[in-house]
Amino acid sequence: MLIDIGVNLTNSRFDKDRDDVILQAQLAGVENLLITGTNVLESQQALDICQQHSHLYCTAGVHPHDADNVSENYLDELTALAHHEQVKAIGECGLDFNRNFSTPDNQQRVFREQLALAKKLSMPVFLHQRDAFNTWQAILNEELNHIPGGVSHCFTGNLTELKACLDMGLYIGITGWICDERRGQELFDIAKYIPLDRIMVETDAPYLTPRNLRPKPKSSRNEPKYLPYVVRTLASAMKVDEDELINCSSTNAKQLFKLAG
Known part of the structure; x- marks a missing residue:
C-alpha cells in the first residue's frame, strides 16, 4: 500500500474531478494521501x-511564499486546525529564497513561529526549502530537538x-523530480545514500509529473495515481526491490504522521 505524503489537492486544477482523482489513486494502489496546506485558507x-x-x-x-500575508492571529487559526485528528503535521513551512515572493525576513519569522507551534503541539513538520539551505538548516538546528520529527x-x-x-534526523521526500533525466540526474545518483x-514518496501533484509516464498523458497535470512511477525510478536509483521500498516508505509515513493502520 502506497502513501503519497504530498498532494496539493486544493489546487484549482482538481476542482472539476477531485473525487475521481482520489478514486483513481486508490485503484492505482495509492491508499492514503496527505494533502498539503500552504496557507490558512488552503489548510482549511x-x-x-x-x-x-x-x-x-x-x-x-x-x-514561505505566503509569509508576507499572514494575519495577526494566523497561529491561533493553525492551532485550531491542528486539533482535528486528520491534521498530521505543521507545514508546508520553510524558506524559499529562489523567488522571494515574501521577504527573507518575514519568511524566517514565520518559519520560526511555525516551528515553535509544532513544538507546542508536539507535531512533526512538513518542510520546504529552495535556495536557502544554510539559513534553513541553522533555524532547524535550533528547534528540531524539541519537535517530533519532520520531512x-x-x-x-x-x-x-x-x-x-x-x-538532522529528517525523513526525505522524493517526487517525480527523480524521473527527469534532464534536471533530476544528480538526485538519481545520490538516492542510494x-x-x-x-525515505518517503510523494507526487507534489499537480506539479512534477513523472517524465517516464508511458503512454504520455494528454494532460500535464500530475496526479497521485502516478506515484508508482516515482517508486519504480527511486527503487532503481536506491538499488532496492520496489515492494521493499513501498513497505518502508509507508511504514515511515505511518510512524512520522501517526497514521492509522
Missing part, C-alpha cells in the same frame, strides 16, 4: 476534503545537503 480547504474521505490526511501551515518535502538537493538532512528507514 485541505481539512474539508479530508472530512469527506476518512483515508485522507492533511497538513496545516504557511508556505524534507520534495528534496532536490545535492549530496552534502542530503547528508545534512539525514544528520538514503536509508530505507528515512
